[in-house]
Amino acid sequence: MLLHAEQALLPEGWARDVRVRIVAGRIAEVTPGAAPEGERVACLLPALANLHSHAFQRAMAGMTEARTAGQDSFWTWRALMYRFLDRLTPPDVEAIAAQVMVEMAEAGYAAVTEFHYLHHAPDGSAYADRAEMAGRIAAASAETGLGLTLLPVIYERGGCDGRALTGGQRRFHNDPGGFGAMLEATSRHLKALPPDAALGVAPHSLRAVTPETLARVAQMTLGPIHMHLAEQQAEVDEVLAATGARPVSWALDQLPLGPRWCLVHCTQMTPRETACLAATGAVAGLCPITEANLGDGIFDATGWRAGGGAWGVGSDSNILISLAEELRSLEYSQRLRDRARAVLAAADRSVGRTLWDEAARGGARAAGRASGAIAAGLWADLLAPDMAAPVLAGRRGDEILDGFVFCGTAGLVDRLWSAGRPLVRAGRHVARDVIAQRFRATLAGLRDRT
Numbered sequence: 001m002l003l004h005a006e007q008a009l010l011p012e013g014w015a016r017d018v019r020v021r022i023v024a025g026r027i028a029e030v031t032p033g034a035a036p037e038g039e040r041v042a043c044l045l046p047a048l049a050n051l052h053s054h055a056f057q058r059a060m061a062g063m064t065e066a067r068t069a070g071q072d073s074f075w076t077w078r079a080l081m082y083r084f085l086d087r088l089t090p091p092d093v094e095a096i097a098a099q100v101m102v103e104m105a106e107a108g109y110a111a112v113t114e115f116h117y118l119h120h121a122p123d124g125s126a127y128a129d130r131a132e133m134a135g136r137i138a139a140a141s142a143e144t145g146l147g148l149t150l151l152p153v154i155y156e157r158g159g160c161d162g163r164a165l166t167g168g169q170r171r172f173h174n175d176p177g178g179f180g181a182m183l184e185a186t187s188r189h190l191k192a193l194p195p196d197a198a199l200g201v202a203p204h205s206l207r208a209v210t211p212e213t214l215a216r217v218a219q220m221t222l223g224p225i226h227m228h229l230a231e232q233q234a235e236v237d238e239v240l241a242a243t244g245a246r247p248v249s250w251a252l253d254q255l256p257l258g259p260r261w262c263l264v265h266c267t268q269m270t271p272r273e274t275a276c277l278a279a280t281g282a283v284a285g286l287c288p289i290t291e292a293n294l295g296d297g298i299f300d301a302t303g304w305r306a307g308g309g310a311w312g313v314g315s316d317s318n319i320l321i322s323l324a325e326e327l328r329s330l331e332y333s334q335r336l337r338d339r340a341r342a343v344l345a346a347a348d349r350s351v352g353r354t355l356w357d358e359a360a361r362g363g364a365r366a367a368g369r370a371s372g373a374i375a376a377g378l379w380a381d382l383l384a385p386d387m388a389a390p391v392l393a394g395r396r397g398d399e400i401l402d403g404f405v406f407c408g409t410a411g412l413v414d415r416l417w418s419a420g421r422p423l424v425r426a427g428r429h430v431a432r433d434v435i436a437q438r439f440r441a442t443l444a445g446l447r448d449r450t
């Protein structure tokens with residue numbers, strides 16, 4: 001396949017009249033200053049990998065925005081989430097995940113890293129295929145074409161004190177042996193997907209796994225390792241009481257952190273923890289919309305970047321699936337805190353450009369996916385913004401990214417390819433209608449079953 005872009009964002013900067021040749025899903029050749037040949041687009045960007053999602057939570061988006069007794073917090077939200085997931089069947093999860101993936105593609109993501117912890121039947125027993133639910137996520141990826149990095153989650157206890165999982169949490173439980181079997185079964189499901197699909201592991205959090213399990217599970221993969229870390233103050237207090245160290249300090253001392261690791265949230269860090277963690281090469285998995293929705297706090301992005309830290313964005317609870325909104329929420333959180341503008345802009349490029357470059361690189365690293373730039377050898381994860389949209393009219397270079405990030409919505413994506421697969425055309429995912437129809441029927445069924 002040949003694409004010709006009037007302007008394109010390459011690793012060395014903006015270039016004009018760029019021809020991109022794609023072979024077997026990968027970018028084979030990038031030629032600036034080429035004569036028009038193949039399909040033409042006005043502008044071409046690297047599409048991003050979403051580094052953190054719990055797909056099923058999309059089905060309860062916006063259903064926990066009323067006050068309950070006392071002060072509403074992350075923890076009251078979590079209790080409602082558990083009641084909801086008590087009812088989800090494997091077909092429900094597949095239908096919800098497909099809808100989520102459609103929306104992600106239309107928002108500008110070419111791939112998703114699914115932090116997958118809903119494994120078992122409602123009574124906590126394993127399905128006949130231990131990776132039944134993982135298979136449903138893989139099936140949604142196959143149907144939608146969105147690139148998938150699947151991270152089965154190990155979740156073995158209810159807190160640092162070792163209490164058992166109860167209620168809805170029983171669906172998450174695995175001991176290390178059961179987890180190893182599930183990982184193996186999951187890898188069989190992934191073999192049915194195109195070769196850009198990847199597998200990693202996710203120890204849920206320091207609350208939910210023992211240090212011994214964490215060490216053992218990290219040995220089970222050569223792929224990415226993701227873990228929630230330091231999202232909430234109550235989590236910091238619990239880990240401090242149990243181990244004598246704050247979560248990030250504990251992780252720095254005890255874990256072989258490096259570029260294969262992605263630590264999700266990292267909201268509650270001291271300046272020293274921020275500098276030391278950034279220096280490990282681990283990716284900070286930021287989910288600014290969800291973190292705002294859940295009242296987590298503000299990530300220290302200026303300190304993280306000053307330490308050379310890698311980062312990317314994820315949609316986490318999927319309360320809203322908007323790549324532009326994730327990026328601008330991150331920037332705005334820093335502006336509101338510092339009472340300043342253009343806080344995250346690098347010296348030689350605009351804020352939108354800086355955010356795009358860094359989130360593309362960090363997202364790809366966290367996903368274990370050879371992507372994140374328009375360069376030979378990488379998967380052809382590409383996005384053509386809708387340059388006919390009034391908000392992008394007449395823009396060139398960095399102005400396009402500033403318009404995309406700060407002035408628009410998901411509707412600014414015209415076309416999107418994931419590893420060369422054409423997923424979005426004229427702003428719409430190619431299977432949008434049939435998948436939305438099934439999602440509506442699924443939600444109606446869930447309501448009937450309550």
Ligand SMILES: [Zn+2]
Nearest residue numbers: 054115228316
């Ligand atoms: Zn999460």
